[in-house]
Amino acid sequence: MFPKPAQRIDQATPFHAIEVAKKAAHLKRQGRDIISLGIGEPDFTAAPQVVEAMQRAAKLGLSGYSPSAGLPELREAIAKFYGTQFQAPIDPRRVIVTNGGSGALMLAALSLIDPGAEVLMPDPCYPANANFILAAGGVTKLVPTHAANRFQLCAADIETHWHEKTRGILIASPSNPTGTSIAPDVLNALLAAVRARNGFVIMDEIYLGLSYNNARQSALVHDDQIIVLNSFSKYFHMTGWRLGWLIVPDHLIEPVERLASSLAICAPTLAQYGAVACFEAETLALFEHRRQAFQARRDYLVPALESIGFQVPAHPDGAFYVYVDVTRHSHDSGKLAEQLLDKAGVAIVPGLDFGPAHSKHMARMSYTTGLDQLEQAVDRMNKALNHT
Ligand SMILES: Cc1ncc(COP(=O)(O)O)c(C=O)c1O
Incomplete structure (x- = not known):
């Protein structure tokens, strides 16, 4: 047996x-x-510039552990990118580099969810989400959505589905599988409804770089205290490099970093050296x-x-x-x-x-x-x- x-x-x-x-x-x-x-x-x-930067770092022997929150130059580049491209300038200290968006989801779930805590998500959504909540001991509650709301959650869903054990929401804009974004006014009202209940918001912006009709705007523009995740997998075409990041509010920097340092020690260092080149103009x-x-x-x-x-x-x-x-x-x-x-x-x-x-x-x-x-x-x- x-x-x-x-x-x-x-x-x-x-x-x-x-x-x-x-x-x-x-x-x-x-x-x-x-x-x-x-x-x-x-x-x-991956872009040729990224591959070359990674090779240079490998030749220089820069393949040891990086700081747990990531290479300072990469955190700075990401913070600046959020300002120049997504209208949300942030302090680089709030960026934690992770093992892909998946690593970011894992860290966010483990940092925010106590056993039994319920998390609302739209149905449909990315199937792995529920497993991160499960790993943290939480409970996923899928809220059916409709085409009229672009298959996204809205403030009225929070009114209807928020219960005693609900602690927060996990959403993505643009979303997998729908490719739809939440309109700014709908998002603003949704975030306000969660804030009014002292809940957390984990916002997956892994596809934000790949927006077509709208101005690319991070949800941080509406609420600076939410937890945002992003990745080098989709917009930067680096799926196998296993690199992403979390943006956390000030009070979570230390606890999340502490958790990251023991769960992963750091994100892949050579991949991080390569990723710095993503932010060059060319x-x-x-x-x-x-x-x-x-x-x-x-x-x-x-x-x-x-x-x-x-x-x-x-x-x-x-x-x-x-x-x-x-x-x-x-x-x-x-x-x-x-x-x-x-x-x-x-x-x-x-x-x-x-x-x-x-x-x-x-x-x-x-x-x-x-x-x-x-x-x-x-x-x-x-x-x-x-x-x-
Ligand atoms: C919405 C969403 N979030 C997170 C991920 C995880 O991606 P990765 O770990 O490669 O960054 C994916 C992958 O398909 C996704 O679609």
Whole structure:
């Protein structure tokens, strides 16, 4: 007999996108031509300037531990970036560099959540969120959202769902899986409603760099006391470098740093030396160019999907996702995902991954592949769904 795994393993939320990716990889190995609109990973990779900076640091032997909160020059660059790009200048002391946005979520959850504390999140949302809350001993309460609210929480949801044990909210803008942002006035009212209850706000801004229609503005503009997380994975195209950051209010700097120093010691040092180069003018220009490429893909994909019978009830304004209503083709997005993989060689993620509210009739498609591939994917889905 082996010792039984901890009970929380049974409660952990599974990630079906990974299963779809595994099946797609299997079909690829068998020689099938598969186009992935599944996993949320940019097709661009780290900027050459970043790779060179990392190599220089490695050659100089700068591969020891960094300070737990991150290299001072990186914290400063991030703080400045929030000022120049997201209208929220901050003190670099408030930036804690982490192991990806995931490390930031982990630290935020462990720093804020006592056992039994309830955290409100929109349904749909990023599936891993619930597991960070679970790891901290907290309880996730998913609040069903609707297209009219761009599938985001609003102040009225706080009125309705805030109970004795509720301690805070975890939101993302722009969001995964919807690619939608919270409008500034809605966000302002939402943050005020939580503040009025002495609650915490964990705001995931991992896709803020990839905003298309709106001025890119951090939620810190509305409330300087919230906890913000961000990452080098999406806008900076460095998924495997495992680098992100938290921005915390003054009173949390010391406790979060203390926790970070024992849970991870530090974020990967060589990756941090590379990341400093993200903030040079030439590198930022490259990211802007790539942002525009994502925008062009969105501008193609949304109407193209609508033309073949998918509905897009809330048009995305950020990230690289389209959250589509599949009702015209199927009443079970899980079955549809299987059918599209088998018949069209196109991988998508069924709605189930992002919460129960819209699990059957919604699905997520990522535009993390070039326009030519997107056109082919639309063409193949059209043939598989509309011409059989
Ligand atoms: C909304 C959101 N938050 C956090 C993450 C974690 O990303 P990473 O740990 O690579 O920074 C992801 C990854 O897909 C995400 O979509």
